[in-house]
Amino acid sequence: MKPTLRIGTRGSGLALWQARYVESLVSETHPEINSEIIVIKTTGDKNLESPLSEIGGKGVFVKEIEEALLSEKIDIAVHSLKDVPAVLPNGLALGAFIERHDPRDAVITRSGLKLGELPDGSRVGTGSLRRASQILYNHPELKITPIRGNVDTRVRKLREGEDYEAIVLALAGLERMGFQDEVTEVISEEKMVPAPGQGIVAIESRESDADTNEVLNSINHRETAIQAAAERAFLKRLSGDCNVPLGCRAVISGNNIHITGVLAKPDGSVVLKESVSGETDTAEVLGENLADSILHSGGQELLENLLHG
DSSP states (O other): OOSEEEEEEOOSHHHHHHHHHHHHHHHHHOTTOEEEEEEOOOHHHHOOSSOHHHHTGGGGGTHHHHHHHHTTSOSEEEEEGGGSOSSOOTTEEEEEEOOOOOOOEEEEESSSOOGGGSOTTOEEEOSOHHHHHHHHHHOTTSEEEOOOSOHHHHHHHHHHOSSOSEEEEEHHHHHHTTOGGGOOEEOOTTTSOOOTTTTOEEEEEETTOHHHHHHHHHHOOHHHHHHHHHHHHHHHHTTOSTTSOEEEEEEEETTEEEEEEEEEOTTSSOEEEEEEEEEGGGHHHHHHHHHHHHIIIIIHHHHHHHHHO
């Protein structure tokens, strides 16, 4: 094993929290391994104003980190799984998944009101088409206003500015950053299907790096890995990126898995939602089948309009 495990990560507070958490898990299972956290600035960090769909979609938060991994400047990369594109570069793999945090979305409002209690026309800040479409489907009287920035930046923008009456973020990120007391409402998964991989920290490595992958195997959470496989199979089949409003959530009970998927129009006027169940050892196939079912139920036309106008 290398004398020092070099951990690549973005520099946001949440990304650093995740990298340090992975570092602690490695230290617990392999106390003989030293580690070093290396911060890498990504395109998504350099451009905090433009919508993600305009600057490259999901890949803007991982591209530079993956390049460092391929060039062996780092040994592993720690990501929020929902930021990782469905297709990885040749030679790289997701070697471990940390036990999933609560994947639901959460609301913070300036007034303390829940989304359904806000006055008509209230501005809700989100940079996610998935969140926007499902909010508008349930609350068409609200107005979606774009917002970018790290978790703490978005909370500050809400509290200090007058551009938003509410913001919607991942509950996992808010809790990891200590903002749980700010949460006004946790949105049920029935009302808002989470993003594929939301609440999961994933570790990417080189397929050829056997020593490192052996270490990652020792910290991999099996149930979370199965959920991730199902949700990412759904994502891949629907060519999912930031310009496609889709969500997917896999729940495991014993040897069974239940997967719910959603594909929507950005304005919330159409929301296609279906579920499928089966055994956990068929998780990826079930995820693909769920995507196919949605495509056959009107999703194909919806997806073509989203991707090609």
